[in-house]
Amino acid sequence: MVTIKDIANRLGIAPSTVSKGLNDANDISPELKKLVLDTAIEMDYVTKRMKKETRKRLCVFVENMQYEKPGDFGFDIILGFKQAAVRDNWEVTVTPITPLLQLHDPYDRYMVKNSFHGGFLVGFALMAQLETTTIPTVLFDNYIRKNPNIAHVGTDSFEGIDLAIDHLTTLGHTRIALLNGSPDSMITANRYDAYANSMLGHNLELDENLVAYGYYVEESAKYHLPALIENGATAILCGNDLLAVGVLRECERLHIKVPQELSVVGFDNLPIACEISPALTTINQDRIDLGRNSYAALYWLIAKVPISRSLLRPRLIVRASTAKPGVAKVELGQKKHPSDPDGTFLPDARAHKDK
Amino acid sequence: MVTIKDIANRLGIAPSTVSKGLNDANDISPELKKLVLDTAIEMDYVTKRMKKETRKRLCVFVENMQYEKPGDFGFDIILGFKQAAVRDNWEVTVTPITPLLQLHDPYDRYMVKNSFHGGFLVGFALMAQLETTTIPTVLFDNYIRKNPNIAHVGTDSFEGIDLAIDHLTTLGHTRIALLNGSPDSMITANRYDAYANSMLGHNLELDENLVAYGYYVEESAKYHLPALIENGATAILCGNDLLAVGVLRECERLHIKVPQELSVVGFDNLPIACEISPALTTINQDRIDLGRNSYAALYWLIAKVPISRSLLRPRLIVRASTAKPGVAKVELGQKKHPSDPDGTFLPDARAHKDK
Numbered sequence: 001m002v003t004i005k006d007i008a009n010r011l012g013i014a015p016s017t018v019s020k021g022l023n024d025a026n027d028i029s030p031e032l033k034k035l036v037l038d039t040a041i042e043m044d045y046v047t048k049r050m051k052k053e054t055r056k057r058l059c060v061f062v063e064n065m066q067y068e069k070p071g072d073f074g075f076d077i078i079l080g081f082k083q084a085a086v087r088d089n090w091e092v093t094v095t096p097i098t099p100l101l102q103l104h105d106p107y108d109r110y111m112v113k114n115s116f117h118g119g120f121l122v123g124f125a126l127m128a129q130l131e132t133t134t135i136p137t138v139l140f141d142n143y144i145r146k147n148p149n150i151a152h153v154g155t156d157s158f159e160g161i162d163l164a165i166d167h168l169t170t171l172g173h174t175r176i177a178l179l180n181g182s183p184d185s186m187i188t189a190n191r192y193d194a195y196a197n198s199m200l201g202h203n204l205e206l207d208e209n210l211v212a213y214g215y216y217v218e219e220s221a222k223y224h225l226p227a228l229i230e231n232g233a234t235a236i237l238c239g240n241d242l243l244a245v246g247v248l249r250e251c252e253r254l255h256i257k258v259p260q261e262l263s264v265v266g267f268d269n270l271p272i273a274c275e276i277s278p279a280l281t282t283i284n285q286d287r288i289d290l291g292r293n294s295y296a297a298l299y300w301l302i303a304k305v306p307i308s309r310s311l312l313r314p315r316l317i318v319r320a321s322t323a324k325p326g327v328a329k330v331e332l333g334q335k336k337h338p339s340d341p342d343g344t345f346l347p348d349a350r351a352h353k354d355k
Numbered sequence: 356m357v358t359i360k361d362i363a364n365r366l367g368i369a370p371s372t373v374s375k376g377l378n379d380a381n382d383i384s385p386e387l388k389k390l391v392l393d394t395a396i397e398m399d400y401v402t403k404r405m406k407k408e409t410r411k412r413l414c415v416f417v418e419n420m421q422y423e424k425p426g427d428f429g430f431d432i433i434l435g436f437k438q439a440a441v442r443d444n445w446e447v448t449v450t451p452i453t454p455l456l457q458l459h460d461p462y463d464r465y466m467v468k469n470s471f472h473g474g475f476l477v478g479f480a481l482m483a484q485l486e487t488t489t490i491p492t493v494l495f496d497n498y499i500r501k502n503p504n505i506a507h508v509g510t511d512s513f514e515g516i517d518l519a520i521d522h523l524t525t526l527g528h529t530r531i532a533l534l535n536g537s538p539d540s541m542i543t544a545n546r547y548d549a550y551a552n553s554m555l556g557h558n559l560e561l562d563e564n565l566v567a568y569g570y571y572v573e574e575s576a577k578y579h580l581p582a583l584i585e586n587g588a589t590a591i592l593c594g595n596d597l598l599a600v601g602v603l604r605e606c607e608r609l610h611i612k613v614p615q616e617l618s619v620v621g622f623d624n625l626p627i628a629c630e631i632s633p634a635l636t637t638i639n640q641d642r643i644d645l646g647r648n649s650y651a652a653l654y655w656l657i658a659k660v661p662i663s664r665s666l667l668r669p670r671l672i673v674r675a676s677t678a679k680p681g682v683a684k685v686e687l688g689q690k691k692h693p694s695d696p697d698g699t700f701l702p703d704a705r706a707h708k709d710k
Contacts, residue, residue: 145514148668156663159500289660296660300651305644306668308511310652313503313661 063123080291418478
C-alpha cells in the first residue's frame, strides 16, 4: 500500500507538500501539483477524493499486450490515460482480455453492470460487439465504420512513413522496401497507403516487388529479406520494431552488414530499439501522449461529440541502422526459406486490398 | 451590454438562478449550469471571472467567411469553440482576416505581442508562416506536414461520402458522379479518395468521366452538369452544398426533374439545404461540435501533445433531392456552355493528383 511518504521520498520533497498537491492546495505551484499527481497515479496511490467518486468509472481493456512493467508497450499508454483521466476525477479500471479470459457478459451489459461510462480498448478483441455498441469506446489502432460511439486513436502513419522516407532519400536511397504487418489490419493498410503516397511524393518508383507482409512477427523477416534484397532494396522500412529486429537478426545470419550494406527503419520505438546492435532508427510513437489523447477522445465521446479519428504526430529517431546506400550480397541458397517451399510468404502487395 | 436579466428572460428563469449558474454554485443542477453558461457565451455576456483571467487568451482567425449571424457557417464553429474554451477560463478573441485586413506583424510575433497562447484558423490565410510556427495552432479543413505545433480538425470525408454512397446504392444507383471542389485543396483530394474508396467498396466502376472539379463555386455546376449526365450519371455527389444548389438550379434551367431524373447530394448541411426546393439530401457537419473539437485539439497542442488530425463523424440527412434512379434528358445544345468554348471546365480527375 503506497503512502504519501512513499511519494515524498520518490520526489525528494516533504510529505506535507505531497498532500498539498493531492488536495489541490493553492500555495503550491501548478507544475509541482502536476508532478505530485502524476507520480501518485504512477505509484498507484489512491486519494480519498478518488475513493469518494466511485460513480465516475472508465475501463481500459488490454488484449494480449504487456502492460505491467515500465517499458511494456501498454504500460505508458495506460499511464498517460490514467494521468489525464484522474484530472476529471475518473476512476480507471484495467481489465486484461485473453482467449482464456473473456467478458462473461456482452460488452454493453458488462459496461452498464459495472457502471463504466466508457471504454478504451488496446487490442483487437470484441470487434463484432463494438459494431453496434452504444457505450462510448475508444479503439487504439482500430476503427469501426458508422458507429458514432466509437473513436479511433493512434499515430499518423502518413507523417511517420514520410519522415522515414525523407531521411532515407536524403541519404541517397531510392530502392526502399516496406516489410509490413498483417494484410488484414487497418494499420497495415494505412502504412501501405502512406508508403505508396510518400514514394510517389518523393518521385520514387512504387515497385510492388519491394512490398512484403510480415504479420508483425519477428521470424517472418527470414522469409522476406532475401527476396527484397534480390529485388534491389537498399533500405527496408518495417511495420513495427519487432519486424525490424527480425531483419537485423536475419542480416547477421546472412552476414549482411547494417547499415553499410542495408539500412533498416522500425516503427514504435520500443525499448529494444536502443538495446539492440546496431541501435535501430525508428518512428517514435509517444505512448504517454497516446494514452492522454485516448482519454481526450473518450471524454468527447461521452460528451456526445462524435470523434471519428484522433491521431498524433510521430517523430523519427535516427540511430545506427541507417546510412548511405550499399549493396547487400545474398547467397542463392538463402533466397527461399526451406520451411517455405512454395513461397507463400513472398511479397504480395494486393493481399490487404481485399479488406 | 447584455445583463444577467437578459439571460434570465431568454431562458425564462430567475436572475438569481442565472448568477448561480455563472458563479458555479452547488445548489443548481449541472445541466442547468451548462445551459446558463452556454447561453451567456452565446449572448456575449462576460462574467467577472472571465474579465479577471486576461492572461489566458486564444485567438480565432476567420478568413472570408460569414460568422456574425446564427446560420453563418462560421458562427456555430466559433460558438462551439468559445463554449468549450470558457470552461477552462480562456478568453477568446475573434479576428477576421481578408485580403484588405491582414496581420501587421508576422504570425508568431502577433500572437506573442497579444499574449495569445494558441490560435484557431478557419480559412486558408497565413499558410506560409504556419509552416514553421512555434505557436500551437489548429486549422479547420487544412493540414501542414511536419510541424508538431499544428493540428488539422474537420469532418471525416471517408465516412461521410461512404454514407451517401450507401444511401444512393440502396436506392439502386450505380452511376454516381462526384462534383468536387478546387483541385488544389486538401479536402477536395480527401473527398476524391473517399469517393474512389467507397465506389470500389460498393463494387461500382470508378469512371473518371463521372468526376469533375467545381471549385466550390455554385456557377460551376452549369459547366459540368451536361457532361456528367451525358456520361450516364443518375446521381451527383457534390463537394459542398453550394455546388449542390448550383446543380439544382441548373437542373431547373434544363428542365431536369430532381429527384425523378437525377438525385443530388450535398455536403455541409448549410441552412439553405432545407430552404431550397427540393430540400437537399446532404452530409451534415455539426459545426458546434467542430468548434468544441477544435478547442480540444488546441488544448492538447498547448499541453505539448502533438495532435496531428482530429476528425468528427458526419451524419447523412436524407431529404427530397434523392430517389430511385431515373434518366435525365439533356439537349445537345446545352452540352457545352457558351462561355466555355474550349471545355477547360470539363471533368479532369487527374488535376488534384498534382498536389
